[in-house]
Amino acid sequence: MSVLVVGSIALDSIKTPTADHRELLGGSATYGAVAASFFSPVNLVAIVGEDFPKAHIEYFQARKIDLTGLQIVPGKTFRWAGEYHEDMNTRTTLSTDLNVFEHFTPKLPPAYAGAEIVLLGNIGPDLQNHVLDQMKRPRFVIADTMNLWINIAKPELLRLLPRVDMLVLNDEEARQLTGEKNLITAGRKLRELGPKYIALKKGEHGCLLFGENEFFTCGAFPLESIFDPTGAGDTFVGALAGYLAANCTEGEITFQHLRRAVVHGSVLASFNVEDFSLERLRKVTPEELDGRYDHFRAMTAFHA
Numbered sequence: 001m002s003v004l005v006v007g008s009i010a011l012d013s014i015k016t017p018t019a020d021h022r023e024l025l026g027g028s029a030t031y032g033a034v035a036a037s038f039f040s041p042v043n044l045v046a047i048v049g050e051d052f053p054k055a056h057i058e059y060f061q062a063r064k065i066d067l068t069g070l071q072i073v074p075g076k077t078f079r080w081a082g083e084y085h086e087d088m089n090t091r092t093t094l095s096t097d098l099n100v101f102e103h104f105t106p107k108l109p110p111a112y113a114g115a116e117i118v119l120l121g122n123i124g125p126d127l128q129n130h131v132l133d134q135m136k137r138p139r140f141v142i143a144d145t146m147n148l149w150i151n152i153a154k155p156e157l158l159r160l161l162p163r164v165d166m167l168v169l170n171d172e173e174a175r176q177l178t179g180e181k182n183l184i185t186a187g188r189k190l191r192e193l194g195p196k197y198i199a200l201k202k203g204e205h206g207c208l209l210f211g212e213n214e215f216f217t218c219g220a221f222p223l224e225s226i227f228d229p230t231g232a233g234d235t236f237v238g239a240l241a242g243y244l245a246a247n248c249t250e251g252e253i254t255f256q257h258l259r260r261a262v263v264h265g266s267v268l269a270s271f272n273v274e275d276f277s278l279e280r281l282r283k284v285t286p287e288e289l290d291g292r293y294d295h296f297r298a299m300t301a302f303h304a
């Protein structure tokens with residue numbers, strides 16, 4: 001099974017307390033698609049301008065990401081700039097230049113309409129709804145969101161939620177959307193808005209997974225040096241979607257599948273933060289991935 005990934009492709013400029021890099025490959029769909037491609041075939045729907053470097057296109061192709069749904073249009077590619085604070089956990093958005101992204105209407109090539117696993121990366125909820133309008137009957141829809149959409153497009157987001165199986169968001173966004181301080185209460189309230197499952201990310205503290213009567217807490221892989229947290233959330237959810245596509249080919253997707261999927265997501269995300277942009281993901285080997293997964297399991301297992 002392949003994963004359909006829809007979202008942003010960007011050229012990111014990232015400042016950290018020790019470094020400053022310009023026009024790096026970024027965007028929610030970029031991280032999501034590359035992460036999913038570690039596990040399964042990927043179909044990508046996104047938009048870039050004619051200035052988008054060929055080398056990045058070739059990288060997607062090398063990862064066997066299908067680009068039939070990539071729109072390359074006159075104009076400039078979306079640019080985003082952010083600065084991380086001393087703790088590397090919080091960041092300020094310095095600029096958002098939408099450019100061609102401003103008029104993006106995701107259009108699904110006919111071959112994508114039957115996709116079974118769908119990852120609606122971080123784009124406006126109106127566009128996420130528009131993607132679902134073009135689909136037959138996906139088996140499992142995952143949606144990511146951000147504070148911006150909760151602020152400016154809440155009605156569209158609330159219309160989307162009953163149409164998705166899993167909502168992925170961070171702690172701050174969960175509090176903002178529900179008005180609840182307590183994350184367990186927030187998780188329960190988010191389920192009442194429609195999604196069967198909620199993955200609530202807590203940055204370097206891992207994530208909480210909520211199901212009907214099920215709950216799973218997953219730590220983050222402990223790291224001493226974090227170079228660039230950009231895209232960690234998108235990598236997490238991309239790997240999660242790819243894992244489901246590769247491992248849940250028949251029958252219902254269960255909470256047990258999702259538990260394993262979030263651990264794979266956390267492991268791949270932990271590699272992503274070890275370098276800027278997708279530099280670490282470009283180099284990570286299947287052996288390194290398996291090794292860290294086993295290490296993670298050994299660190300978190302206990303016998304009653």
Ligand code: AMP
Nearest residue numbers: 008010026027028080122230231233234
């Ligand atoms: P994350 O670190 O998971 O929040 O994702 C960061 C990525 O989101 C960056 O690579 C940005 O290019 C992208 N991004 C930032 N703002 C937006 C936006 N308004 N819409 C879509 N993507 C965005």
